[in-house]
Structure formats: C-alpha cells, structure tokens
Amino acid sequence: MKLLKSATLAAAMFALALGAATAQDATKVRIGTEGAYPPFNFLDSAGQLQGFDVEIAKALCDEMKVECEFVTQDWDGIIPALLAGKFDAIIASMSINEERKKSVDFTGKYYNTPPAVAVPKDSTVAGVSPEDLKGLNVGAQGSTTHSTWAEKVLTDSTVKLYPTADEYKLDLENGRLDAVVDDVVVLSDWIKSDAGKCCKIVGTITPVMEIHGEGAGIALRKEDTELKEKFNAAIQAIRANGKYEEINKKYFDFDVYGG
Amino acid sequence: MSDAAFVATAAIPSAAPPPSPRKHWTGSRIAGTLLMGIWIALGIGFAFLIVGGYDAEKVARYLPRIIGGVWVTVQLVVLSVVFGAILSIPITLGRLSYNWVAAPLAFGFSYFFRGTPLLAQTFLLYYGLGSFPDLWKSLGLWWFMREAFYCAVLAFSLNTAAYQAEILAGAIRSVPRGQWQAAASLGLGRYATLRKVILPQAMITALRPYGNEIVLMIKGSAIAGIVTVFDLMGETRYAYSKTYDFQVYLWAAVLYFLMVEVLRRVWDAFEFRLTRHLRRDAV
Numbered sequence: 161m162k163l164l165k166s167a168t169l170a171a172a173m174f175a176l177a178l179g180a181a182t183a184q185d186a187t188k189v190r191i192g193t194e195g196a197y198p199p200f201n202f203l204d205s206a207g208q209l210q211g212f213d214v215e216i217a218k219a220l221c222d223e224m225k226v227e228c229e230f231v232t233q234d235w236d237g238i239i240p241a242l243l244a245g246k247f248d249a250i251i252a253s254m255s256i257n258e259e260r261k262k263s264v265d266f267t268g269k270y271y272n273t274p275p276a277v278a279v280p281k282d283s284t285v286a287g288v289s290p291e292d293l294k295g296l297n298v299g300a301q302g303s304t305t306h307s308t309w310a311e312k313v314l315t316d317s318t319v320k321l322y323p324t325a326d327e328y329k330l331d332l333e334n335g336r337l338d339a340v341v342d343d344v345v346v347l348s349d350w351i352k353s354d355a356g357k358c359c360k361i362v363g364t365i366t367p368v369m370e371i372h373g374e375g376a377g378i379a380l381r382k383e384d385t386e387l388k389e390k391f392n393a394a395i396q397a398i399r400a401n402g403k404y405e406e407i408n409k410k411y412f413d414f415d416v417y418g419g
Numbered sequence: 420m421s422d423a424a425f426v427a428t429a430a431i432p433s434a435a436p437p438p439s440p441r442k443h444w445t446g447s448r449i450a451g452t453l454l455m456g457i458w459i460a461l462g463i464g465f466a467f468l469i470v471g472g473y474d475a476e477k478v479a480r481y482l483p484r485i486i487g488g489v490w491v492t493v494q495l496v497v498l499s500v501v502f503g504a505i506l507s508i509p510i511t512l513g514r515l516s517y518n519w520v521a522a523p524l525a526f527g528f529s530y531f532f533r534g535t536p537l538l539a540q541t542f543l544l545y546y547g548l549g550s551f552p553d554l555w556k557s558l559g560l561w562w563f564m565r566e567a568f569y570c571a572v573l574a575f576s577l578n579t580a581a582y583q584a585e586i587l588a589g590a591i592r593s594v595p596r597g598q599w600q601a602a603a604s605l606g607l608g609r610y611a612t613l614r615k616v617i618l619p620q621a622m623i624t625a626l627r628p629y630g631n632e633i634v635l636m637i638k639g640s641a642i643a644g645i646v647t648v649f650d651l652m653g654e655t656r657y658a659y660s661k662t663y664d665f666q667v668y669l670w671a672a673v674l675y676f677l678m679v680e681v682l683r684r685v686w687d688a689f690e691f692r693l694t695r696h697l698r699r700d701a702v
Contacts, residue, residue, distance in 0.1 A: 236656055236659075236660050237660075239660075239663055240659070240663055240665075243663065259661070263663045299647075302656075302657065302660065303657075303660035303661075320567075320647040321647060321649070321657070322647060323644070323645055327546065327645070330546045330549075330550065331546075331549075331647075333550070334549050334550045334551075334552045335552045335565075336549065336565050336567075
C-alpha cells in the first residue's frame with residue numbers, strides 16, 4: 161500500500177514537472193546554443209555563457225520584451241533537440257543553408273563571415289584550393305557547413321571530423337592535421353590567443369552558396385512563424401538602434417554583418 | 420543349460436516417458452505469456468518502424484557508410500580484445516602472485532583502468548599524450564600516435580586487459596586448491612597443472628564474463644568517435660546529423676544486435692565444448 165502510494169506520488173510529481181516543462185509561456189523563449197564555439201558562443205571560466213551569439217540573443221530578447229533562457233546542447237544534436245521542443249530557437253552561428261531548411265526555418269542572417277583555412281606556422285601550404293590541400297589531413301567540426309565543404313570540395317584530401325572545434329585545434333597544434341577549415345572569425349580569434357600561436361591563417365574561402373548559404377541565422381521550428389517574424393523585426397531593430405554595432409565592436413574590429 | 424542363460428540377448432525396449440502433467444493456466448503462466456506478448460509486439464513495432472520508414476534514397480546514401488562503420492567496429496573490437504587478452508596474461512600472473520614488485524604493479528594497472536572511464540582514457544591517450552609530437556618523433560613512435568585508429572585500439576586494449584585480467588585471475592582463484600595439490604601428487608609440473616588441470620576448469624567460470632566483456636567492448640567502441648574514428652555509432656551519428664531521421668539509429672540498433680547475437684551463438688558453442696564432460700548424454 162505504501163509502495164503504491166509513493167508510486168502514485170512519484171507519477172503525480174512527474175506529470176507536474178512535465179506539465180511545467182512543456183507549458184508554453186508566451187513571454188519566455190528558450191534558446192539553444194552550443195557553448196563551444198568561441199568567440200561566438202562559449203562558456204567562460206565561471207561556466208557562464210558568453211560570446212557574440214549570446215549577447216545578440218540577449219539584445220533580441222530585450223527588444224522583443226521576452227524573458228530568455230539559454231540551453232547548451234551538443235552541436236550534433238542541436239536541430240533534433242529544437243524539433244523535439246527542448247528549446248524554441250537556435251542562436252549558435254548556424255549557417256542558413258538548403259539542407260537545414262528542409263527541417264527547420266530560419267530568420268534572416270544576423271552575421272556573415274567567410275570560412276578560412278588555418279595551418280601550422282611552418283607549413284608550406286600556399287593557398288586554400290583543392291590542389292593546395294591535396295593529399296593532406298584536413299580537419300573540421302562534424303555536421304557543419306565547413307565539414308560539408310571539405311567533404312565535397314577537398315576530394316583529394318583526407319577529411320577528419322571532430323565533435324567540437326576544441327579537438328581539431330588540438331590536432332592541428334600537435335601536427336596530426338595539416339590544415340583545418342572553419343569560420344575566419346573563429347580561427348583568427350584562436351590564433352590571436354595563446355593556445356593558437358602554433359598556427360596561422362593561410363586564406364579565406366569564397367563561400368559556396370549551396371553549401372555555406374547566406375550567413376548565420378536563427379533556426380526555428382517551421383510552425384513558429386510568429387516567433388520568426390518577431391525575431392526578424394528585432395534583428396532589424398537592433399541593427400537600426402546601434403545595439404548591434406555596440407556588440408559588434410565589443411568582439412570584432414570589423415563589421416561581421418557582411419554585405 | 421550353459422552360461423548363455425546369463426547373457427542378455429535382447430535389449431529391454433525403452434518405455435515411453437510418462438505423460439507430462441497437463442499445463443494449467445496458473446498466474447505465473449499468464450503473466451509470462453503476457454510479458455512475452457509485449458516483447459513480440461515491441462519486436463513487430465520495431466520491424467514496422469524500419470519497414471514503414473524505408474526511404475530508398477537515404478538507404479542508398481547512408482547504409483553503405485553505416486555498414487563500413489560496422490567493419491570499423493569489428494576491427495576495433497577484435498584487435499582490442501586480442502591484444503587485451505595477450506596483455507592480460509602477465510597482469511593475471513601479477514594479480515595472482517605475492518611478489519612485492521609484480522603484485523602491486525598489476526594491482527595498480529587494474530585499479531587505474533577499471534576505475535576511470537574509457538572515454539577519459541581514450542581522450543587522454545589521443546589528445547593528452549598526443550600533444551608531445553616531438554617526444555614521440557624522437558622515440559620513433561609518431562607514426563603510431565599520429566593515427567587515431569591505433570590510439571583507439573591501444574586505449575581499448577589497455578582497458579579491456581585490466582578487465583580480462585580480473586576475470587581470468589578470479590576464475591583461476593575459483594578452482595579449489597585441492598586441484599593443485601592433487602596434480603602435484605601425480606607428479607605434474609606447475610605449468611602442466613595450469614594448462615591441463617586448472618585452466619580448463621577456470622575457463623568454464625571465465626567464459627561468460629569474457630563474453631560480457633566483449634559485448635561491452637562492442638558497444639563501448641562507440642567512444643572512438645571522439646578521436647575521429649568513425650565506427651558504427653560514428654557513421655550513424657553522421658547520417659543522423661544529415662537527415663535528422665531517427666531511422667538510422669534503428670538500423671544501428673539492429674546491426675549492434677546482430678553482432679551481439681553472433682557473439683552469443685559462438686559463446687554457446689564454446690560453452691558446449693568446455694562443459695562436454697559434465698553432460699550425461701555426451702559419450
């Protein structure tokens with residue numbers, strides 16, 4: 161009897177917790193981000209989310225007058241987690257491309273920077289063309305536009321896929337990789353830091369529209385059209401009122417919004 | 420009358436076994452049938468999901484990669500288990516010895532590799548030890564440390580060696596001391612005793628835990644994904660990140676299941692062979 165009672169209690173509490181978690185509060189938006197992609201989104205030494213994406217997200221939430229809550233999620237599973245309702249929007253430097261548009265909807269871009277290739281300082285690699293990288297070990301983070309580019313374009317190189325950017329950085333530093341591909345801002349931010357002094361940027365890649373898309377946008381579930389419009393309006397608003405520029409200046413000495 | 424009267428001329432025909440008692444629908448029988456029914460229903464549902472979600476394009480695009488992943492998993496597991504087994508022999512000897520050098524060394528090895536996660540061991544070996552390329556180059560071992568696959572096999576071998584040594588040492592300890600003494604009294608040497616008397620008995624005890632360890636390795640090898648070795652799980656995650664279709668995990672589940680099932684049958688055959696002296700019908 162006692163067992164039955166506590167089981168009922170547990171079930172009731174579970175249902176309550178579930179109800180609380182799924183209750184749609186119109187003024188609360190849960191934002192998914194990776195937290196491992198400096199300088200766009202990362203965890204600082206205190207375990208707090210920081211970065212350009214995070215500050216843009218906060219500015220957008222202020223603009224929309226909603227309360228935002230951040231959820232960190234591995235990159236691999238970030239779209240499935242959005243679709244499963246773990247959060248309502250992805251603000252994690254996600255490139256807007258055709259492949260992803262099949263499953264999610266995007267706002268307009270909130271920044272656009274080109275991809276680049278980094279190599280060790282003493283490397284003889286002279287450019288970023290498939291010929292320059294022929295026969296070499298090239299690293300990229302898996303499930304990214306950069307990995308798609310590497311697999312599609314660098315057909316004569318060995319492409320290695322890593323779970324996060326941290327790991328390919330380690331392998332470029334220790335010489336297992338001859339080159340890595342990622343966003344130019346991510347690579348240059350790393351190279352400027354102590355950890356990245358092993359390496360240099362050899363050049364940027366001309367984005368391929370089908371692979372790289374028009375830039376980074378906010379990903380949403382397809383049915384959330386209202387939220388998408390609110391985000392789009394908020395992006396326009398912070399572009400117009402100088403908030404975007406303020407955040408841009410804090411992180412970069414050039415305009416990341418792109419042409 | 421001669422002695423012939425005492426010689427049997429015909430075998431007594433074997434009588435039919437008594438009829439088995441009628442089975443009644445007892446509570447436990449009903450419960451068992453119901454539970455079995457649930458399992459069968461789940462199996463049918465699973466098959467239905469796979470067949471219903473069949474998408475020729477996805478199958479053509481990702482199934483070959485996933486099958487390739489199965490091959491990588493098999494290589495990882497076979498190599499690691501074999502190297503681990505070889506390495507486990509000296510560790511077992513250390514675990515069974517009272518030598519003040521060998522015993523603590525073997526204990527420390529097993530303590531460390533069983534006490535820390537395989538994920539951490541693989542990461543430390545590949546990224547941690549891998550961050551000293553100059554050292555490895557000067558030792559002439561960089562060709563080894565450079566390759567993610569070799570590092571994964573090394574990490575898994577060390578890990579499974581610790582577990583296998585514990586299994587083997589425990590099984591040898593489980594053979595009564597009297598067996599050693601009896602063998603000694605027959606004039607058998609220590610090595611012959613171990614090989615002919617102790618190990619055959621110890622292996623009966625060790626067989627199932629060994630099988631368990633390999634099953635765990637099959638599934639644990641998914642960790643290789645963090646060091647860029649794309650095994651079955653790695654390829655599945657790759658396909659999932661492209662399709663967002665959980666179908667691919669169902670395929671992976673079926674493939675893992677098949678691997679474990681093959682292993683289970685091989686293990687049944689081993690057990691049949693090892694316990695042949697314990698069966699009454701075996702002549």
